[in-house]
Amino acid sequence: MPRDHGFHPVRITRIVDETPDTRTFALDARFPYRAGQFLTFKACDTLRSYSMSSSPDTDGEVCVTVKRVPGGLVSGWMHERLRPGDTLEATRPTGSFCLREDAGGRPLVAYAGGSGITPVFSLVKSALATTTRPVRLLTAHRDAGSAIFREALDTLAARHPARFDVRSHLDDRDGLVTADEIRALVDAEADYYVCGPERFMALVEDTLTAHSVARERILIERFTPAPAEEAPTAGPVTGTITVDLRGQRRTVPQRPGETLLQSARRAGFTPPFSCESGDCATCMARLTDGEAKMRVNNALEPDEMADGYVLTCQAEPTTPDVTVVYED
Numbered sequence: 001m002p003r004d005h006g007f008h009p010v011r012i013t014r015i016v017d018e019t020p021d022t023r024t025f026a027l028d029a030r031f032p033y034r035a036g037q038f039l040t041f042k043a044c045d046t047l048r049s050y051s052m053s054s055s056p057d058t059d060g061e062v063c064v065t066v067k068r069v070p071g072g073l074v075s076g077w078m079h080e081r082l083r084p085g086d087t088l089e090a091t092r093p094t095g096s097f098c099l100r101e102d103a104g105g106r107p108l109v110a111y112a113g114g115s116g117i118t119p120v121f122s123l124v125k126s127a128l129a130t131t132t133r134p135v136r137l138l139t140a141h142r143d144a145g146s147a148i149f150r151e152a153l154d155t156l157a158a159r160h161p162a163r164f165d166v167r168s169h170l171d172d173r174d175g176l177v178t179a180d181e182i183r184a185l186v187d188a189e190a191d192y193y194v195c196g197p198e199r200f201m202a203l204v205e206d207t208l209t210a211h212s213v214a215r216e217r218i219l220i221e222r223f224t225p226a227p228a229e230e231a232p233t234a235g236p237v238t239g240t241i242t243v244d245l246r247g248q249r250r251t252v253p254q255r256p257g258e259t260l261l262q263s264a265r266r267a268g269f270t271p272p273f274s275c276e277s278g279d280c281a282t283c284m285a286r287l288t289d290g291e292a293k294m295r296v297n298n299a300l301e302p303d304e305m306a307d308g309y310v311l312t313c314q315a316e317p318t319t320p321d322v323t324v325v326y327e328d
Contacts, residue, residue: 007042007089013061014084018148021068022115023079024053029062033093035126036119039064040274040282041074042089047274047282048074051118051221052093053149055125065148067115095279096298097221099123100191107134107187111204113177113196114141117148119221120195128160136185140169140177140200182207195221222277239320242289245269246326260285260292260312260324271312271326278314285312290322
């Protein structure tokens with residue numbers, strides 16, 4: 001049987017204002033999880049994934065930290081409507097932005113821009129609590145008022161002065177982050193963790209690779225869903241895609257370069273998805289006919305793939321005719 005990717009009720013026990021536009025929601029959730037993972041929530045008839053800022057090694061409750069996005073449907077609703085005692089629907093924790101099991105004593109170097117500090121904060125707490133690894137962190141925020149977890153990070157630095165080096169960049173004071181700031185933390189033996197706005201992450205990744213850091217040592221957490229209308233619209237018909245969702249079955253012609261998720265949308269369905277990066281498994285479905293290859297898979301286990309499950313946001317057909325079934 002596949003892992004439980006369904007939704008479960010979780011109750012909010014308390015809410016903490018971290019900054020004027022960022023709140024931490026503490027949850028009465030009994031899920032086991034690893035530092036750096038995330039939950040996917042069902043709200044406002046849509047799905048959103050939010051990283052846990054808590055650590056299973058240091059915190060007695062599960063917490064997610066949500067920055068309000070201007071015009072954001074779910075983040076705005078969570079900030080305006082939710083109160084302690086309210087209940088949300090959430091998946092079990094998932095994600096691969098985690099401490100490597102073979103890390104040993106290798107240094108951990110992290111770069112966090114804006115709300116990208118959320119999963120990084122979880123990782124830092126676990127690394128300091130359960131290992132002897134040196135930890136280096138560069139945070140980047142607009143200004144001091146928007147610096148999430150600033151006091152908590154300063155407290156950790158004071159508690160671990162020989163192991164934890166945290167550097168704070170503020171755009172209004174320092175300008176934009178530079179490659180020199182990124183290079184200042186580089187260690188040839190380190191594992192690297194990167195999360196933040198896309199331009200920030202691209203600068204960090206480009207700087208690290210230019211400094212001869214191996215790509216397999218760089219873990220990047222992205223949550224940038226692709227819009228439905230970006231599916232390819234040209235090219236020869238090469239076969240068919242049949243989609244079975246909520247008791248309905250529809251068939252559309254294949255289009256080169258189109259994922260099964262995009263095909264399902266083109267068929268007129270509104271299939272489940274969240275991260276659209278191959279990390280959360282919200283879009284998972286089972287192939288009952290034909291085959292498909294996933295571009296990225298950071299969520300499904302080998303036994304699930306053996307049973308025919310794919311991440312439809314990443315799966316492209318490799319046979320002329322494919323049938324994909326979304327199961328409740």
